[in-house]
Amino acid sequence: MRGPVSSLLPDFPWDTIASAKARAAEHPDGIVDLSVGTPVDPVDPLIREALASVAEVPGYPATHGTPELREAAVAALARRYGITGVEPAAVLPAIGTKELIAGLPRLLGLGAADLVVIPEVAYPTYEVGALLAGARIARADGLTQLGPQSPALIFLNSPSNPTGRVLGVDHLRKVVAFARERGAIVASDECYLGLAWDEPAVSILDPRVCDGDHTGLLAIHSLSKTSNLAGYRAGFVTGDPALVRELLAVRKHSGMIMPFPVQAAMTAALRDDAHEARQRDRYRARREVLRKALQDAGFRIDNSQAGLYLWSTRGENGRTTLDWLAARGILAAPGDFYGPTGTAHVRIALTATDERIAAAAKRLTAD
Numbered sequence: 001m002r003g004p005v006s007s008l009l010p011d012f013p014w015d016t017i018a019s020a021k022a023r024a025a026e027h028p029d030g031i032v033d034l035s036v037g038t039p040v041d042p043v044d045p046l047i048r049e050a051l052a053s054v055a056e057v058p059g060y061p062a063t064h065g066t067p068e069l070r071e072a073a074v075a076a077l078a079r080r081y082g083i084t085g086v087e088p089a090a091v092l093p094a095i096g097t098k099e100l101i102a103g104l105p106r107l108l109g110l111g112a113a114d115l116v117v118i119p120e121v122a123y124p125t126y127e128v129g130a131l132l133a134g135a136r137i138a139r140a141d142g143l144t145q146l147g148p149q150s151p152a153l154i155f156l157n158s159p160s161n162p163t164g165r166v167l168g169v170d171h172l173r174k175v176v177a178f179a180r181e182r183g184a185i186v187a188s189d190e191c192y193l194g195l196a197w198d199e200p201a202v203s204i205l206d207p208r209v210c211d212g213d214h215t216g217l218l219a220i221h222s223l224s225k226t227s228n229l230a231g232y233r234a235g236f237v238t239g240d241p242a243l244v245r246e247l248l249a250v251r252k253h254s255g256m257i258m259p260f261p262v263q264a265a266m267t268a269a270l271r272d273d274a275h276e277a278r279q280r281d282r283y284r285a286r287r288e289v290l291r292k293a294l295q296d297a298g299f300r301i302d303n304s305q306a307g308l309y310l311w312s313t314r315g316e317n318g319r320t321t322l323d324w325l326a327a328r329g330i331l332a333a334p335g336d337f338y339g340p341t342g343t344a345h346v347r348i349a350l351t352a353t354d355e356r357i358a359a360a361a362k363r364l365t366a367d
Contacts, residue, residue, distance in 0.1 A: 005132070008131050008132065009128055009131055009132075010124070010127070010128075013124060013333075013337040014035070014036070014333075017035065017322065017331070017333070017334065020322050020323060020325075020326040020331060021033075021035075021326075021331050023323070023326040023327065024325070024326040024328075024329050024330060024331045025329075026329075027328070027329025027363075029329065029359060030329065030359075031329055031330075031331060032329055032330045032331070032352060032356045032357075032359050032360040032363070033331045033352065033356075034290075034330060034331060034332050034348045034349045034350075034351070034352055034360065035331045035332055035333045035347075035349065036333070036349060036351065037161065037225070037308050037309065037349050037351050038230055038351055039224065039225070039228040039229075039230050039351060040351055040352060040353050041228050041279060041282060041353075042228070043227075043228050043229065043231075043232075044227070044228070044269075044272075044275035046268055046269075046272055046275060047227065047229070047265045047268050047269050047272075047275070048265070049268075050264045050265045050267065050268035050269075051232075051261045051262070051264060051265040052261075053264060054260055054261050054264045055261055057260055057261075059260075060257070061257055061258065061259060061260035061263060062257070063092075063093075063248060063251050063252045063256065063257045064089075064092065064093075064248055065091065065092070065093040065236075065258065065263055066260075066263050066264075066267065067088065068267050069091075069093060069263050069264075069266055069267045069270070070088040070089070070091040071088050072266075072267045072270035072271050073086075073088075073091045073221075073236055073238065073270055074086045074087075074088050074091060075270070075271070076270040076271070076273075077203075077205075077221075077238070079273070080194060080273065080276075081193060081194075081202075081203055081206070082206060082207075083203050083205045083206060083219075084207055084212070085205075085207070085212050085214065086205065086214070086238055086239075087241055089241060089244075089245075090214070090238050090239065090240070090241040090244045091236055091237075091238045091244070092236060092237050092238070092244050092247055092248050092251070093234075093235070093236045093258040093263060093266070094220075094235040094236055094237055094256075094258070095233045095235075095256060095257075095258055096222070096224070096230075096233035096234070096235055097189065097191055097220050097221070097222040097224075097235035097237075098125055099233075099256075100220060100235065100237055101123075101125045101126060101129055101155075101187075101189060101220065102125050102128050102129045102132060103129065103132070104129055104153070104187060104218075105129045105130050105132070105133035105135055105153055106129070106132055106133040107246075107247055107250050107251070108152075108153065108185065108243075108246070108247075110130075110133045110135045110152050110153060111133060111134050111135060112134045112135065112136070114133075114135045114136065114151075114152035114153070115135065115136045115137075115138055115149055115150070115151040115152060115153075116129070116130035116133075116135045116136065116137055116138070116151065116152065116153045116154075116155065117137075117138050117139075117140055117146065117151045117153070117154040117155065117184075118130070118137060118138075118139055118155045119139065119140075119141055119155070119156070119157055119160065119339075120139045120140065120141045120339055120341050121160070121162065121163055121335070121338045121339045121341055121342045122139070122155070122157060122160075122338055122339055123157060123161045123162070123189070123338065124337060124338065126155040126157075126189075130153075135152070135153075138151070139339060139340075143174060143175065143178045150182040150183060150184065151179075151182065151184045152183075152184060152185065153184060153185050153186075153187060154175065154179055154184050154185070154186045154187070155187050155188075155189065156172075156175065156186060156187070156188040156189065156204065157188070157189040158172075158188070158190070158201060158202075159192040159193065159195065159196060159201050159305070159306030159307040160192075160303070160307065161189075161191075161192065161307060161308075161309065162309050162311055162333070162335070162337075162338050162342070162345075162347035163302065163303040163304070163309075163311045164303045164304035164305055164306050164307040164309055164310070164311055165303040165305065166196065166199050166200075166201045166305045166306050167202075168202070169202055169206070169208045169209055172202065172204055172206075172209040173208075173209055173210075175204075176204070176209060176210050176216075176217065179216055180215070180216060184216070185216050185217075185218065185240075185243065186204060186216060186217050186218065187218045187220060188203065188204035188205075188217070188218065188219050188220065189220045190203055190204070190219050190220060190221055191220065191221060191222035191224065191225055191235070192225060192306055192307040192308065193221070194225070194226040194276060194280065195225060195226065195280060195283060195306055195307055195308060196305070196306040197284065197287065197304075197305060197306055198304075198305040198306070199305045199306070201306050203219055204217050204218075204219050204239070205217060205219050205238070205239055214239045214240045214241070215240050215242075216240055216243070217239045217240055218237055218238070218239040218240060218243055218244075219237070219238055219239050220235065220236075220237050221235060221236055221237075221238070222234070222235040223235065223266060223269050223270075225308060226276045226279060226280065227269040227275065227276060227279070228279060229265070229266070229269065232262050232265055232266070233258070233262065234258070234262055234265065234266045234269070236266075282354075283308060283350050285354075286350045286352070286354065286357045287310070287350050289357050289358065289361050290310060290348065290350065290357060290360065290361060291304075291310060292361070293360065293361035293362075293364040293365050294310060294312055294348065294364060296364070296365050297364040297365055298314060299312045299313065299314055300312070300313050300314075300315070302345065308349055308350045308351055309347045309348060309349050309350065310347075310348045310350070311335075311345050311347060312332075312345060312346055312347075312348050313335075313344050313345045313346070315344070316344065317343060317344065318334040318335040318336060318342070318343055318344060318345050318346045319334050319336070321334075321346045322334045322346060325346070328363040328364065328366070329359075329363055330360050330363060330364070332346040332347060332348045332349075333346060333347040333348075333349075334346055334347075335347065
């Protein structure tokens, strides 16, 4: 008998920290919620104006996106990250990259006979996507961990959510070579690529990584973090033209279309680097305040070379740390959200206002 699809999936992680959230909310100065990576700063007026400028257009938008959007994406990838050789036809808008990642194994036709590799400590949606497709899952950060297995799909995430770890050119080159030897597709989630702090981050499509050959490679990009467009659901996938054509064909039949006003807003965001630089500076300043306060409070910060999080530990179970923080009115995400090897850490986000970040820093160092 067929059961509900939700029965295939783990409990939604954030539902498990309701008691800690309630405890943190009791603080007399209010909760500082650093448990999620949702933007808090306003959308730049340039982007809002672009959204409003086409609000009267009544017709169906194209699943493939406008030519202007695709060309803007190609130009931004080259200008911001040194990614060359991308064809505008090989850019496909997504209604937020989370839905793309969750659906990607199924969109690619994977099933029970296929193995999907995800990072050992990983954003939960990679696992969810594999489960929805009925595929097998292996958690691995090194290729030797896979032995003789031939995966169908390898998810990468650099810079990582939650750890902030950055994979270097040599590591990525080895993954590309391994995937091509074994017939695997590599899907690289690069939504934090524009938020590198301590060392540079590179794309799977960087010529130094793939020698200009995008075969079997997909790069997934989001404007949620660098342009504050989480509420707009604005992302895209690019890379291997044949793979993108296949994704487009399936999404056209499924009606998975980015709204036309969002396409216009996204085009404006991709054409303008100034707003992105301002947002990056905001996060850099918040990171420095939180990093110092955490270290002064006895935390060790691991990895965290990039991204919007500080992967932190007090040398104890992360749920214990979660309670310690909640008693001070601060909510974080426990590391076990992201895999069995994350249990000693908490993920602390930079996505709060300057005032709330300052309040958190004061509470951390009050004892």
